[in-house]
Amino acid sequence: MSVTAARGFLASGVAVGIKESGAPDLALVVNRGPSRAAAGVFTSNRVQAAPVRWSRRALADGRLSAVVLNSGGANACTGPGGAGDTRTMAEHTARQTDLAADEVAVCSTGLIGVRLPMDRVTAGIATAADQLSPEGGEDAAVAIKTTDSAHKTAVAAGDGWTVGGMAKGAGMLAPGLATMLVVLTTDADAGAEVLDAALREAVRTTFDRVDSDGCMSTNDTVLLLASGASGVVPDPTRFTAAVHAVCQDLARQLVADAEGASKEIEVAVVGAASEADAVEVGRSVARNNLLKCALHGEDPNWGRVLSAIGTTSAVFDPDLLDVAINGVWVCRDGAEGEPRDKVDLSDRRITVTVDLRSGDSRAVVWTNDLTAEYVHENSAYSS
Amino acid sequence: MSVTAARGFLASGVAVGIKESGAPDLALVVNRGPSRAAAGVFTSNRVQAAPVRWSRRALADGRLSAVVLNSGGANACTGPGGAGDTRTMAEHTARQTDLAADEVAVCSTGLIGVRLPMDRVTAGIATAADQLSPEGGEDAAVAIKTTDSAHKTAVAAGDGWTVGGMAKGAGMLAPGLATMLVVLTTDADAGAEVLDAALREAVRTTFDRVDSDGCMSTNDTVLLLASGASGVVPDPTRFTAAVHAVCQDLARQLVADAEGASKEIEVAVVGAASEADAVEVGRSVARNNLLKCALHGEDPNWGRVLSAIGTTSAVFDPDLLDVAINGVWVCRDGAEGEPRDKVDLSDRRITVTVDLRSGDSRAVVWTNDLTAEYVHENSAYSS
The missing domain is CATH 3.10.20.340 (ArgJ beta chain, C-terminal domain)
Incomplete structure (x- = not known):
């Protein structure tokens, strides 16, 4: 289910060796359209990771065609070199999927202050692109885990359209590993403004109300991509309610899985x-x-x-x-x-x-x- | 040394049964004058314990003749009954020491939301008054301990005058027991305005800069009482420096003794x-x-x-x-x-x-x- 519950999306998740454990650590989500409308909400921390800076710019025109995500390293506080690594991730993803780099958002999660092993990342992007599939949502959700004990997905059905999503994080503001990452997808035919309004309203009373340990991450990112593949223009109120339901579900999963928590x-x-x-x-x-x-x-x-x-x-x-x-x-x-x-x-x-x-x-x-x-x-x- | 390092002060500390452990739990500090000038700084928490509300009023005229302190109960969030208990503590202390109740500050520390065992407290005040002594500073410092592993005192010498003090607390803003309490005394001949200026400047860069766990107490109180017994009017700059030195010393002792800390x-x-x-x-x-x-x-x-x-x-x-x-x-x-x-x-x-x-x-x-x-x-x- 996850990010491929909605029609028009492909996803994959693979192990490329960023994590020493050999666990899956790289995910791709690709929007096959026909629409490419998108919205996003980012951490309000003033120290922002390179991928956050990149994705914010990529989203400026209200369009995204793909998201590349990695666990095993946050690429935060990594200077100009880290910014270059993020650009390389977007460019490799674009090349492998016949897109433009400025349509590709990048999300990273893991330890702050450490550069990514870019040879493995770029090789891994090629592997992930090869494995893109309409059933790849679960694999993608698994590949973005860090200290998460379980991968997190949620889906809500509308009138002929669907909203689905995946999240990683052990408490929103509790990132020992610096990050909550969330990617939501829908096949509803909604423009960037409708997506933005729905996402901001949903985040305001869900992820923004989770306060596991008061520590705000440098990498927090929530993205919503619409393919329009259902051909249905959603009622804005019902659409916002569906996005809210998925965010609420994922937020509760984050709290339930917070690091070391017993309550x-x-x-x-x-x-x-x-x-x-x-x-x-x-x-x-x-x-x-x-x-x-x-x-x-x-x-x-x-x-x-x-x-x-x-x-x-x-x-x-x-x-x-x-x-x-x-x-x-x-x-x-x-x-x-x-x-x-x-x-x-x-x-x-x-x-x-x-x-x-x-x-x-x-x-x-x-x-x-x-x-x-x-x-x-x-x-x-x-x- | 403690609060009796400066001339003109008597103190005592006794066990009166507020604490189930039988450890000392009630202290008195009495200013024998000739001056009764005083200053105080209180918690900025809007939920303030009954003794804080009382002491703030008692200090409104810049004069204090005595302080009665108890550990084993914070008398915070105890309603009108708790306010009456604080008044009773001041009145009993005044009666035992031939003072007026509105010259007596009250400080309490311990668990929030529980009434004090007033029969034991009033009997204990009589015992503590009997034991008042110019050598009672250490006993007083011991009697205000809660989770403190050691009692905390400090002294600084001026030109013919002395500033001394005692503190309890396991990290200023870390009171599992809701409180940092500090009583400072001096035999310098300084008026309430000089005391107030010196105390505020000292607290601003010492106790106010200790942030053990970000949790602000309902009972935090810092008092400075001057007896004038040295007959020396201090240079304001040197006096402020001495008050600062004592506050700094006590603040570092609080940090060193914070609950469960290893660094x-x-x-x-x-x-x-x-x-x-x-x-x-x-x-x-x-x-x-x-x-x-x-x-x-x-x-x-x-x-x-x-x-x-x-x-x-x-x-x-x-x-x-x-x-x-x-x-x-x-x-x-x-x-x-x-x-x-x-x-x-x-x-x-x-x-x-x-x-x-x-x-x-x-x-x-x-x-x-x-x-x-x-x-x-x-x-x-x-x-």
Whole structure:
């Protein structure tokens, strides 16, 4: 399924030796058209990897014909040499697929600051091009894995059209390996503006609300390519809903697979004066290391939630804050509420609800617990 | 030495049964004058513990005669009942020491959201008052410990006057127990305005630059009390320098004793367009969990430094960033510099230097590594 669920797309995933492990590490996605419309969202980190800089330019005209992706190296902070490597990847891909290099987006993921083994990459692109197939979506999804324990794909069906996609990442903002990469495809006949509007709306409330460890990557990229092969012009509302559904599904898979995590935590903020307030409070709670440790230990430590809320600029009265953990209102009016013993934290999924009692807006942010395994994975990786 | 190094002060520290362990948990500091001038700095968290709210009001006139401190409970998020408990602590202290309650500051530290056992606290205040002594500074410093592995004191001598102090906290912004508490005393004859100016300048570049885990407490309090007992009016510059020296000493002790830490990390930002830029970058680097894990694993992962810099609004060009780890410039011009193998991270102290190459301003932020022990201590504490 994955990126080849929609008609008009070919994909492949191969092992070309970028990873020392010999695991698959290079993927191609090619749009056979008739349309080449595309949209993209990139990391807001000001230190951006060479492939991010390249893909942003390639997308400037709202068109993409192919994406080449590699795991095993982020090609970030690699200077002019790294920029040249990205250009070479686009050019080789274009040559192998009879396209122009400026129609090819490039995505890389892995360790920052290390150049790619370009002889293997260019040879690998030829192999990947040979293996392009309408059934290649799964192979592509496997080839972009880094610390992911499973490959991640999702599909949503519309009225005669389909949206499918693949993602890699162990928590969006948790990239020990620097990156969340997502490629979405559709055979709907939608122009670049419709794609862009749908993608931005979907990302805003899905990938942008995942905050696994507060660390923003240099490589995060989400692309949406449309082939128009269904011949159907989608209703914009239904199309946006489908893109949102696929993004939501993939985002939850990222949280579920975050590095070293033992809990998936949903922070739901309600009663906010504005959605911005709700998101600010949600992020602050989701990033609080002390709370994340407490929830790891199955300790419903609501004091740490209040402590995190207090660092924000959101509208609230400290003496009118309510907090529920897994539905038990352990904090009422900014003080002790129902007995903490009533909270059962044994399940993997935990919900923390904050009622700011200042309005009608709400937002949800997803995160994970902080574990010794997280420390181990992220202290052992590059050595 | 501690808070009784300066003349005119009595102190005591006793075990009154707030802590189940039976360890000392209540301290008194009394200023015998002739002056009662004082200054204070409090947490900027908007969720503030009852003792913080009380002490802020008590200090409004620039005078304090005593401080009562307890460990074993933060009295934060405890509602109107908790506010009443703080008032009772001040009133009992005032009665035992022939003072007015509004001259008594209150500091509490420990778990958030739990009421104090007030029968034990009030009985304990009487015991502590009985034991007040000009040699009681060490006992007071011991009685305010929570997860601190050692009590923390420091002293600086001026021209005929002395500044001394005590601190508790396992990293300023790392309070598993919600709090850094600091009480400084001096026998210099300085008015409230001089004290306030000296304290704010000292705190700004010491306690405010310690960022152990990015979590801001509901109880953080730094107080400076002057007895004037030396009869010497200090030179303001020398006085500020002495207060700064004591704060710096205590701040370093906090970092050295942060929960579960195995490394003390100094993030030095130079070449910044402004001090604010330097602090923003320093904090962002100091709060990056991925970097803190890498340094724990003695991995000079400079890519994570750049990733953290990129999330700030500071003035810099991503292609003109230099980063040194323990003096080795592993990143030059935003890309790989000297070989990472040259970096020796075996010592407990690590320095990360960031050169933004955008100006002449600089700042230092101190933090710790992120360890499995931090996770353990903070997931096990309140359960």
